[in-house]
Amino acid sequence: YGKIEEEQLSSNAKVEAIETKGALFSIEGNKISFMWINLPEDSADFVISYKVTPWQAGAPLNVKGAFTYNNGGNMETTNIAERDVDFSGSVPVPPLAAAQAQQAMPEPAPAPQPKKQTLQRGLVFKVQLLATKTSVGDDAAIESYFAQYNVTEPVIEEVQGFDPTQFVYKYVVGPFKKYEQAANMRDQMWVRGITDAFVTCYYNGDRITIQEALMIANRKR
Numbered sequence: 001y002g003k004i005e006e007e008q009l010s011s012n013a014k015v016e017a018i019e020t021k022g023a024l025f026s027i028e029g030n031k032i033s034f035m036w037i038n039l040p041e042d043s044a045d046f047v048i049s050y051k052v053t054p055w056q057a058g059a060p061l062n063v064k065g066a067f068t069y070n071n072g073g074n075m076e077t078t079n080i081a082e083r084d085v086d087f088s089g090s091v092p093v094p095p096l097a098a099a100q101a102q103q104a105m106p107e108p109a110p111a112p113q114p115k116k117q118t119l120q121r122g123l124v125f126k127v128q129l130l131a132t133k134t135s136v137g138d139d140a141a142i143e144s145y146f147a148q149y150n151v152t153e154p155v156i157e158e159v160q161g162f163d164p165t166q167f168v169y170k171y172v173v174g175p176f177k178k179y180e181q182a183a184n185m186r187d188q189m190w191v192r193g194i195t196d197a198f199v200t201c202y203y204n205g206d207r208i209t210i211q212e213a214l215m216i217a218n219r220k221r
Contacts, residue, residue, distance in 0.1 A: 156174075
């Protein structure tokens, strides 16, 4: 007998089994289980895998779990250690699957190039809806993604970073001339379900703090 049970600290995700090694795979709430009446014959060294897709791109994902097994009539449990790995660029696959797919792997796509940013002079405010290491896609894909939150306002993709492997894609609504206008839009986004939306401030294209923005605004009055 053996059982692997892992718990996602964030349940806002879709889970799909990939390799179960004959286990009964189940999902209950934010718990994922693999259970064997008899462990695989190659139980000294085998790989199971499942795919976790956060519903919101860029959402943090942490997993903790334990492996429980029968060792000569005694039930023993060992904690599963989460590896410190950045999965934003690629997801590791079992060596056998990787070897089988080696010949069919396409040429790597060229590094994405950031869209040309429009420099906006003076003080402006925007509402940031999302930040992620992976682009949502073209304008149609962006519109489709945010439509699930009933966002009808134009959403602009802003790209930060000079290394193509470390771009940060930020999605914003705006610009607004007054902080109150941006804050009102932020509150609307909260109601629509984007609860981590927040106001951002720019002066001559440079991002600044809200305190700096309010100081600049007060000087102009």
